[in-house]
Amino acid sequence: MSAAPDAAARVAASFAAQDFMASLGARLTVVDAGRVDIELDVRPGLLQQHGFVHAGVVSAIADSAAGYAALSLLPAGSDVLTAEFKINLLAPARGTRLLARARVVRSGRTLSVCSCDVFALQDGVEKQIALLVSTVFAMRGGT
Amino acid sequence: MSAAPDAAARVAASFAAQDFMASLGARLTVVDAGRVDIELDVRPGLLQQHGFVHAGVVSAIADSAAGYAALSLLPAGSDVLTAEFKINLLAPARGTRLLARARVVRSGRTLSVCSCDVFALQDGVEKQIALLVSTVFAMRGGT
Amino acid sequence: MSAAPDAAARVAASFAAQDFMASLGARLTVVDAGRVDIELDVRPGLLQQHGFVHAGVVSAIADSAAGYAALSLLPAGSDVLTAEFKINLLAPARGTRLLARARVVRSGRTLSVCSCDVFALQDGVEKQIALLVSTVFAMRGGT
Amino acid sequence: MSAAPDAAARVAASFAAQDFMASLGARLTVVDAGRVDIELDVRPGLLQQHGFVHAGVVSAIADSAAGYAALSLLPAGSDVLTAEFKINLLAPARGTRLLARARVVRSGRTLSVCSCDVFALQDGVEKQIALLVSTVFAMRGGT
Numbered sequence: 001m002s003a004a005p006d007a008a009a010r011v012a013a014s015f016a017a018q019d020f021m022a023s024l025g026a027r028l029t030v031v032d033a034g035r036v037d038i039e040l041d042v043r044p045g046l047l048q049q050h051g052f053v054h055a056g057v058v059s060a061i062a063d064s065a066a067g068y069a070a071l072s073l074l075p076a077g078s079d080v081l082t083a084e085f086k087i088n089l090l091a092p093a094r095g096t097r098l099l100a101r102a103r104v105v106r107s108g109r110t111l112s113v114c115s116c117d118v119f120a121l122q123d124g125v126e127k128q129i130a131l132l133v134s135t136v137f138a139m140r141g142g143t
Numbered sequence: 144m145s146a147a148p149d150a151a152a153r154v155a156a157s158f159a160a161q162d163f164m165a166s167l168g169a170r171l172t173v174v175d176a177g178r179v180d181i182e183l184d185v186r187p188g189l190l191q192q193h194g195f196v197h198a199g200v201v202s203a204i205a206d207s208a209a210g211y212a213a214l215s216l217l218p219a220g221s222d223v224l225t226a227e228f229k230i231n232l233l234a235p236a237r238g239t240r241l242l243a244r245a246r247v248v249r250s251g252r253t254l255s256v257c258s259c260d261v262f263a264l265q266d267g268v269e270k271q272i273a274l275l276v277s278t279v280f281a282m283r284g285g286t
Numbered sequence: 287m288s289a290a291p292d293a294a295a296r297v298a299a300s301f302a303a304q305d306f307m308a309s310l311g312a313r314l315t316v317v318d319a320g321r322v323d324i325e326l327d328v329r330p331g332l333l334q335q336h337g338f339v340h341a342g343v344v345s346a347i348a349d350s351a352a353g354y355a356a357l358s359l360l361p362a363g364s365d366v367l368t369a370e371f372k373i374n375l376l377a378p379a380r381g382t383r384l385l386a387r388a389r390v391v392r393s394g395r396t397l398s399v400c401s402c403d404v405f406a407l408q409d410g411v412e413k414q415i416a417l418l419v420s421t422v423f424a425m426r427g428g429t
Numbered sequence: 430m431s432a433a434p435d436a437a438a439r440v441a442a443s444f445a446a447q448d449f450m451a452s453l454g455a456r457l458t459v460v461d462a463g464r465v466d467i468e469l470d471v472r473p474g475l476l477q478q479h480g481f482v483h484a485g486v487v488s489a490i491a492d493s494a495a496g497y498a499a500l501s502l503l504p505a506g507s508d509v510l511t512a513e514f515k516i517n518l519l520a521p522a523r524g525t526r527l528l529a530r531a532r533v534v535r536s537g538r539t540l541s542v543c544s545c546d547v548f549a550l551q552d553g554v555e556k557q558i559a560l561l562v563s564t565v566f567a568m569r570g571g572t
Contacts (some may be wrong), residue, residue, distance in 0.1 A: 023188040045166040054163035056203020086229035086515045090535040090540045106519040113517045130274035229372045233392040249376040306483035309474040331452040340449035348524020372515035
């Protein structure tokens with residue numbers, strides 16, 4: 001798969017426009033052809049009742065990474081909306097940092113399917129804590 | 144289905160311990176036997192690139208409502224973890240308020256299945272914007 | 287929601303063309319605007335290792351019912367493909383008959399979201415055994 | 430991951446007891462530690478309205494492969510039930526043979542998460558047509 005021209009710039013611009021990503025403190029760290037990484041430092045304000053990162057936070061960065069992986073393969077002027085996603089929470093999200101690594105499984109004109117592995121870093125060890133699979137809807141030219 | 148004794152108090156205590164719900168400004172508004180509602184006022188800081196509420200926010204309140212619906216039917220000393228959820232985003236999450244209404248589809252000793260309809264209120268009209276179905280894992284006695 | 291003209295006839299014709307439905311012995315029993323039921327008599331050849339109906343069989347009738355519920359609301363000349371579905375298996379599929387009851391949650395020009403409750407009938411009692419939610423892609427005019 | 434002793438024999442015995450797999454003509458071709466393949470020759474009787482293999486058939490072999498991948502890592506005396514699965518249908522299931530390749534993403538005492546890629550073989554070319562992710566519930570000792 002080859003990235004569309006300016007894909008990285010377009011993904012970065014869209015990410016910057018997601019103010020919820022800023023609220024979470026999430027960072028866009030990798031944009032390649034069909035691959036996007038988002039990272040997040042764990043901090044108070046993002047937790048559930050056991051002190052782990054809330055599934056909604058894990059889902060947010062995984063969903064955004066997956067959507068932008070899809071966008072990276074679409075022509076200029078495209079935009080993306082998530083039609084649906086499913087996430088399996090494999091282990092408690094505890095550690096100092098979360099890393100969402102998304103890739104495109106199938107890139108289509110209207111629908112793309114993406115997956116995202118989410119890892120937690122704790123004491124120098126990286127452990128997979130979630131697996132997301134999403135269907136991303138492509139919009140073109142202001143549609 | 145009858146709620147376990149003190150279910151409302153236990154759900155409220157657990158909700159209060161989810162600091163991410165406070166970060167979002169989410170409110171627990173209904174706790175009944177197998178039914179829980181969570182509401183959220185839409186505001187800057189929760190949005191995606193088109194100015195709609197981010198799917199991660201929608202997922203967060205829907206997932207929490209579903210988990211607490213499951214908890215409302217479990218015996219005292221129980222706690223819940225989401226094993227997985229799937230969410231279909233039916234329409235853009237725009238409006239002044241979001242309302243997540245969850246119910247238990249099947250309550251089990253180890254696994255419960257819950258669904259949650261999420262509505263957006265705009266100009267006095269309530270429109271369904273998402274449908275979540277989750278599998279909730281029950282833990283007992285500090286397990 | 288109002289059914290498109292001839293929806294019932296178009297659904298019936300498409301169902302008749304699904305030879306796997308005939309292999310299973312599945313019957314199309316209800317076609318309304320946005321609602322479709324499919325029934326199946328339980329028999330040897332459809333079972334898993336515990337003697338319950340295989341999840342693949344349950345999924346097949348639920349997925350078909352959901353797809354046809356979507357089709358019932360689309361204009362003539364349309365056809366449908368399932369983009370994805372998720373199914374929660376709530377209880378063992380045992381009994382003499384399965385009944386899949388699908389409805390459209392959101393009907394769209396390109397994507398529809400449908401849900402399907404599957405029930406098993408045993409000793410005159412109807413018990414829900416599965417919940418499916420699917421995303422259905424609409425094709426028009428031989429696309 | 431190491432396979433539990435006799436895992437291959439236990440998986441083969443359980444597969445043989447699924448009479449629906451025999452009805453489909455599905456074959457268990459690989460059983461390794463956390464990895465199971467199931468193959469199916471495409472033939473009339475398994476098709477949907479466009480002449481492609483029905484999503485229910487694709488789901489059946491993918492779900493079985495995933496469940497047996499989980500079983501391959503569990504201790505003797507264990508059995509598995511699928512709690513839920515989600516499948517994305519990436520492309521029409523056309524060709525002469527389908528190949529479901531499942532692996533365990535996370536093996537747990539009570540819940541395992543598995544994924545399965547399904548490929549269609551046509552004219553010597555193997556193309557991925559589906560991606561399933563499932564949650565498998567482990568039962569022990571006649572539980």
